[in-house]
Amino acid sequence: MPQVSMTVNGKPASGDVEGRTLLSSFxxxxxxxxxxxxxxxxxxxxxxVVHVDGEAVKACTMFALEAEGAEVATIxxxxxxxxxxxxxxxxxxxxxxxxxxxxxxxxxxxAAALLKDNPKPSEAEIRDYLEGNLCRCTGYHNIVKAxxxxxxxxxxxxxxx
Amino acid sequence: xxxxxxxxxxxxxxxxxxxxxxxxxNYTDDINVHGQAHVHFLRSDVAHGRLKKxxxxxxxxxxxxxxxxxxxxFEGVGGLPCGWCVTDRHGQPMQEPAxxxxxxxxxxHVGDPIAAVVAETAEQARDAAEAIEVEIExxxxxxxxxxxxxxxxxxxxxxxxxNLCYDWGFVEENRxxxxxxxxxxxxxxxxxxxxxxxVANPMEPRVAVGDFNRGTGEHTLYTTSQNPHVIRLLMGAFxxxxxxxxxxxxxxxxxxxxxxKIFHYAEEAFCTFAAKAVNRxxxxxxxxxxxxxxxxxxxxxxxxxxxALDKDNNFTAIxxxxxxxxxAYLSTFAPSVPTWLHGTLMAGNYKTxxxxxxxxxxxxxxxxxxxxxxxxxxxxTYQLERVIDKAxxxxxxxxxxxxxxxxxxxxxxxxxxxxxxxxxxxxxxxDVLEKMADLSGFxxxxxxxxxxxxxxxxxxxxxxxxxxxxxxxxxxxxGARAGLYESATVRVNAxxxxxxxxxSHSHGQGHETxxxxxxxxxxxxxxxxxxxxxxxxxxxxxxxxTYGSRSIAVGGSAMVRAAEKVINKAKKIAAxxxxxxxxxxxLKDGQFSVAxxxxxxxxxxxxxxxxVPHNYPLDEIEPGLEETAFYDPSNxxxxxxxxxxEVEVDPETGKVEIKRFxxxxxxxxxxxxxxxxxxxxxxxxxxxxxxxxxxxxxxxxGQILSASFMDYAMxxxxxxxxxxxxxxxxxxxxxxxxxxxxxxEAGAIGSPPAVVNAVIDALHSGGxxxxxxxxxxxxxxxxAAMNA
Numbered sequence: 023m024p025q026v027s028m029t030v031n032g033k034p035a036s037g038d039v040e041g042r043t044l045l046s047s048f049x050x051x052x053x054x055x056x057x058x059x060x061x062x063x064x065x066x067x068x069x070x071v072v073h074v075d076g077e078a079v080k081a082c083t084m085f086a087l088e089a090e091g092a093e094v095a096t097i098x099x100x101x102x103x104x105x106x107x108x109x110x111x112x113x114x115x116x117x118x119x120x121x122x123x124x125x126x127x128x129x130x131x132x133a134a135a136l137l138k139d140n141p142k143p144s145e146a147e148i149r150d151y152l153e154g155n156l157c158r159c160t161g162y163h164n165i166v167k168a169x170x171x172x173x174x175x176x177x178x179x180x181x182x183x
Numbered sequence: 184x185x186x187x188x189x190x191x192x193x194x195x196x197x198x199x200x201x202x203x204x205x206x207x208x209n210y211t212d213d214i215n216v217h218g219q220a221h222v223h224f225l226r227s228d229v230a231h232g233r234l235k236k237x238x239x240x241x242x243x244x245x246x247x248x249x250x251x252x253x254x255x256x257f258e259g260v261g262g263l264p265c266g267w268c269v270t271d272r273h274g275q276p277m278q279e280p281a282x283x284x285x286x287x288x289x290x291x292h293v294g295d296p297i298a299a300v301v302a303e304t305a306e307q308a309r310d311a312a313e314a315i316e317v318e319i320e321x322x323x324x325x326x327x328x329x330x331x332x333x334x335x336x337x338x339x340x341x342x343x344x345x346n347l348c349y350d351w352g353f354v355e356e357n358r359x360x361x362x363x364x365x366x367x368x369x370x371x372x373x374x375x376x377x378x379x380x381x382v383a384n385p386m387e388p389r390v391a392v393g394d395f396n397r398g399t400g401e402h403t404l405y406t407t408s409q410n411p412h413v414i415r416l417l418m419g420a421f422x423x424x425x426x427x428x429x430x431x432x433x434x435x436x437x438x439x440x441x442x443x444k445i446f447h448y449a450e451e452a453f454c455t456f457a458a459k460a461v462n463r464x465x466x467x468x469x470x471x472x473x474x475x476x477x478x479x480x481x482x483x484x485x486x487x488x489x490x491a492l493d494k495d496n497n498f499t500a501i502x503x504x505x506x507x508x509x510x511a512y513l514s515t516f517a518p519s520v521p522t523w524l525h526g527t528l529m530a531g532n533y534k535t536x537x538x539x540x541x542x543x544x545x546x547x548x549x550x551x552x553x554x555x556x557x558x559x560x561x562x563x564t565y566q567l568e569r570v571i572d573k574a575x576x577x578x579x580x581x582x583x584x585x586x587x588x589x590x591x592x593x594x595x596x597x598x599x600x601x602x603x604x605x606x607x608x609x610x611x612x613x614d615v616l617e618k619m620a621d622l623s624g625f626x627x628x629x630x631x632x633x634x635x636x637x638x639x640x641x642x643x644x645x646x647x648x649x650x651x652x653x654x655x656x657x658x659x660x661x662g663a664r665a666g667l668y669e670s671a672t673v674r675v676n677a678x679x680x681x682x683x684x685x686x687s688h689s690h691g692q693g694h695e696t697x698x699x700x701x702x703x704x705x706x707x708x709x710x711x712x713x714x715x716x717x718x719x720x721x722x723x724x725x726x727x728x729t730y731g732s733r734s735i736a737v738g739g740s741a742m743v744r745a746a747e748k749v750i751n752k753a754k755k756i757a758a759x760x761x762x763x764x765x766x767x768x769x770l771k772d773g774q775f776s777v778a779x780x781x782x783x784x785x786x787x788x789x790x791x792x793x794x795v796p797h798n799y800p801l802d803e804i805e806p807g808l809e810e811t812a813f814y815d816p817s818n819x820x821x822x823x824x825x826x827x828x829e830v831e832v833d834p835e836t837g838k839v840e841i842k843r844f845x846x847x848x849x850x851x852x853x854x855x856x857x858x859x860x861x862x863x864x865x866x867x868x869x870x871x872x873x874x875x876x877x878x879x880x881x882x883x884x885g886q887i888l889s890a891s892f893m894d895y896a897m898x899x900x901x902x903x904x905x906x907x908x909x910x911x912x913x914x915x916x917x918x919x920x921x922x923x924x925x926x927x928e929a930g931a932i933g934s935p936p937a938v939v940n941a942v943i944d945a946l947h948s949g950g951x952x953x954x955x956x957x958x959x960x961x962x963x964x965x966x967a968a969m970n971a
Binding site for chain 2: 042050057061063069096100105111120130145146155156160161180
């Protein structure tokens with residue numbers, strides 16, 4: 023079996039994989055980073071979103087071998103070493119942007135990618151960007167609100183239209 | 184005393200969030216038991232057929248294969264049990280077919296498991312499953328419910344007399360009075376509609392890990408369940424013959440359920456069975472594609488409803504006839520959904536004196552159908568609120584005025600469908616809605632939409648829900664093969680901290696935050712001194728789990744009862760320590776004091792005395808401070824609400840856009856308003872999904888056409904708006920200690936009729952006399968209706 027090496031959350035990581043091993047499986051099964059979730063098998067749900075060389079990627083759509091030498095960031099590496107939540111994580115808690123928590127890692131990683139390129143997205147831009155992330159619990163209300171809040175926007179008066 | 188942000192009524196931030204936000208959750212698929220093997224199920228790719236050959240020889244020789252199982256391995260093992268027996272109109276029990284763990288003799292739906300490969304890796308198991316040779320003699324697939332009931336129709340189960348599970352009449356004694364009232368009515372509005380089949384699709388697919396300890400003879404099953412004790416009882420007693428004391432079921436963090444993780448599934452029994460048979464832990468992780476053909480699905484009713492009104496527009500009678508799809512087998516609670524969870528809700532918020540509900544439950548060659556968020560109650564609400572809207576249009580009256588005129592206003596109110604509403608204020612809740620939704624401004628918004636070439640519509644809906652199904656004696660009479668109580672143990676530690684072990688299960692509802700809020704309030708200590716344990720039969724008392732919006736109303740009440748016992752005992756200890764009479768001892772802000780004196784003793788001093796009983800009334804009470812309570816409610820709870828939806832329809836394309844959505848709910852007392860808002864948001868999201876997008880479709884050969892997220896339209900962030908929600912209308916429940924009613928399903932019940940009513944209103948505003956469009960109200964259906 024070939025070996026793959028990459029940097030995950032700033033630390034070197036390597037392991038033996040099959041050619042067909044997905045990045046999501048490598049993270050979960052080889053490295054034990056089970057925060058990256060797998061919610062579908064057609065790359066629709068977005069629970070497995072991680073960052074590869076700074077870009078948001080669905081880890082189930084990429085073979086582990088394709089990430090050879092890459093910088094990979096997962097949900098486990100988002101909080102500060104002392105456990106302090108980053109701004110997006112904190113906003114999700116503050117605004118109840120998660121319920122069962124299963125889609126949450128992908129939502130947080132997608133939101134981070136969005137805010138990197140668009141620091142003050144509108145509601146419509148957020149909703150559009152999240153098309154590849156499914157949530158069955160929240161009706162998206164508090165996820166959108168949390169991302170707006172994380173980008174420093176006033177969410178006190180959010181209502182329809 | 185509890186911090187201001189921690190007691191009952193506070194919007195306390197969730198403590199469970201930190202682990203979910205940092206990737207430290209512990210979902211079932213995150214559990215790997217040392218030495219585990221993996222299983223892959225070979226499933227039927229045809230809807231109906233006779234198994235002629237299942238040859239596993241080639242598969243057994245494949246790399247990594249440990250053993251291949253077929254139906255033959257499960258002869259003599261029990262089938263999956265059904266937890267509810269419905270009695271039909273003629274007093275006969277429903278037809279109840281066998282439900283083998285692996286198919287025996289026949290396959291009855293696409294996805295029916297035929298064989299299972301246990302191998303070293305999941306990939307090897309999957310590879311080997313492809314090498315199993317299966318020969319199936321195709322049989323005609325029974326898909327359409329009415330065709331399934333025709334004389335001479337192919338039978339799904341050869342040993343049953345027909346495809347009719349039951350023909351249920353409710354209340355049978357009302358039938359003649361209802362027929363008479365309809366005959367004598369000044370106006371009768373009739374509507375035929377479908378409540379389409381849905382797939383629950385919690386984001387976490389199901390997982391089961393079976394483990395067997397040869398040394399102790401104990402089985403452990405880790406599973407994605409909303410009710411681990413129920414699984415332990417059903418699987419242990421009815422399928423595998425394992426007594427509860429040798430079977431532990433653990434449901435750790437569970438990624439959403441929405442009903443679909445209530446039921447006992449074949450894969451759970453298989454993994455438990457196989458772990459002993461191969462002497463290795465055995466793990467199964469469902470793919471999403473597999474979930475679409477193996478998770479119990481929801482709804483799938485075809486209904487004709489008639490609403491009779493007198494000359495003054497008072498409702499005089501409701502008569503319904505519903506065909507309810509059971510799928511190929513009876514899932515755990517399937518028979519109860521179209522009957523006791525549906526017929527009992529047909530009065531809605533209205534004082535209709537005569538109601539008769541007929542339900543024919545039908546077997547078809549489709550995936551089994553069972554409870555999905557709301558379970559029967561959305562189906563009841565949808566037909567009732569759609570027919571009321573149609574009646575208002577036919578009579579030329581305001582749909583709100585027609586509803587208000589017929590509201591139940593005096594409580595308790597005994598409906599003609601066997602339930603008694605304890606409290607409610609339907610006018611008050613509607614008042615809240617009218618204001619928050621700015622209904623008086625609708626016409627101006629409609630004009631503005633029209634100026635942009637869009638048709639705007641306003642849809643109203645009122646709903647009543649029945650949560651916390653109970654009492655056990657009653658549900659037993661109705662056919663439930665289970666009790667519907669809940670349990671809690673409150674364990675106080677020596678230094679004053681508390682662990683509450685509850686039979687309720689949290690899979691997104693936030694019990695780890697809300698349950699401590701209640702205890703913090705009762706004792707007057709910080710909520711962070713209280714921990715909630717749930718989801719493991721090894722450390723929680725026998726409980727019935729979480730579904731039907733029952734957790735706080737039933738599980739919370741059990742916890743309150745146990746905490747009251749703890750406090751009563753603690754007062755005895757405090758009285759001893761203060762040399763006072765127990766009757767004079769008060770507990771406030773974490774301090775016991777004696778009325779009228781300056782004597783006091785802290786909570787922690789009393790708890791320490793309970794476990795270090797040096798100065799202690801040992802002749803009166805035992806040491807320790809731990810109590811258990813089982814709470815069996817005396818009635819359902821009845822949340823109610825009024826919802827308003829505004830849509831814009833694009834007349835060029837038929838596309839519907841939701842512009843505003845407002846929900847006014849009466850949930851009684853509220854423990855955590857932030858979490859209640861979130862529950863309502865999520866329910867509305869799912870309801871909008873049903874109204875506009877979701878549809879589980881089978882072709883006539885029984886192939887499921889919507890078996891992935893590519894084809895099954897889940898609501899996405901850009902399909903929904905922000906929602907206005909309000910629960911300031913509060914009439915506390917009169918029969919549970921917290922005065923709570925439950926909020927988990929309301930949004931999913933209340934929103935689909937509001938959306939469809941709004942679309943129909945929009946079309947009428949454009950001159951399109953469309954009476955009805957079945958859900959999902961897709962652009963194609965809207966366009967076709969406009970251009971019919």
